[in-house]
Amino acid sequence: GSVARFSCAVTSSPPATITWEFNQSMLPLQTDRITVLFNGVLQIHNVQLKDAGRYRCVATNIASRLKSREATLTVSKELGPKPHQRPQIIAGPQNVTASLHQTVVLECVATGNPSPIISWSRADSKPIDVYNAKVLGNGNLVITDVNSKHSGIYLCRATTPGTRNHTTAAANLTVLVPPSIVEKPESQTRPRAGTTRFMCQAEGVPSPRISWLKNGEQVHLNGRIKMYNSKLVITQIIPEDDAIYQCVAENEQGSVLSLARLIVVMSEDRPSAPRNVHAETI
Structure with a gap:
């Protein structure tokens, strides 16, 4: 019933595409419980006993294909009713710098009982771009084709349903812009x-x-x-x-x-x- 998260950092030129394997079989990029972010993060929500096993990432570009060593996920069975738990962000957004027209992912993974609701806002109270931004999985914010208007501080908020109990995490998005002469x-x-x-x-x-x-x-x-x-x-x-x-x-x-x-x-x-x-x- 909790959340499992694996990360995979790859440096390559040209940039590699990252996929994941579970017990040496490829995982889908997204289901109702599984989300694979393009930056190499695997999220498994509402973990079940069948999710226990060996996971590894696979990095592929035009030059080669490389597999990581395996990591094991162990799932323990809950004994008795799960106690009430305030929301806690276990993987919040990180400060990121991007060039024009790139795609940016701001991650937000939270736990709690009942499962918290994830929402996003900007610290300057400006609306989030509804045309270029969408929520991926259970709360990750994806912004495509970024421009200077997307720069700012973004707030991830995890709230217990039906209550005011919440916690927040913030990250700054900086969009790099080529020079232009204004005078x-x-x-x-x-x-x-x-x-x-x-x-x-x-x-x-x-x-x-x-x-x-x-x-x-x-x-x-x-x-x-x-x-x-x-x-x-x-x-x-x-x-x-x-x-x-x-x-x-x-x-x-x-x-x-x-x-x-x-x-x-x-x-x-x-x-x-x-x-x-x-x-x-x-």
Whole structure:
């Protein structure tokens, strides 16, 4: 009547598909009592005497097929009526980081008498995406095709039916997002000895690193050319500053760039500022 749980951790490239065997016969991926999660976890709910035996996981990819050593499940017969037991989460969700469009599983396995009811919510009270999220088995939350809106803290709640007795477990889902430039630098025309500022703002998860290129090569910062956060400032402009400047935003998910042109005009090409200006009221 309780819950049995086996886990199987596999590292491979390309990623392996994990299945399970019971007494050397393949188990179904899901029944009313058995759930196999794609991350290698086997859950058996409402354990029965017939579930006793040897279990092992099988990892398969295009390169090979590997079987684990066996683990034994022993089922003891209950003597007398089962006492009342408050809900207890024995395998709660774990913090997870995922890339865009991946599938994420937040596990939640609970015991108690009577069997607790599992429910999910977000700590920020936002609704859980009903189109991309579903409950697998007896309480595992599966989110497919994740995007930045799915990031947040998720709460698993195990409640005794008909009561307020409950317990909770929480996990943070972080969705990694490639950089995107939200404020692009603009091309400018400036006189010799003048000052120019190129703005560049980017967002992504984790926060992108900003760097600058001049005609495709790294900008050499010095006393005239400086970076303030993500802004590039050039003072005392000289003719050699006339170039194409590229803002590069990058994180572990990718990179993106945006460019702008600086045109330097010589002072003799422009009229000088007016001098000795005064005004009279007529």
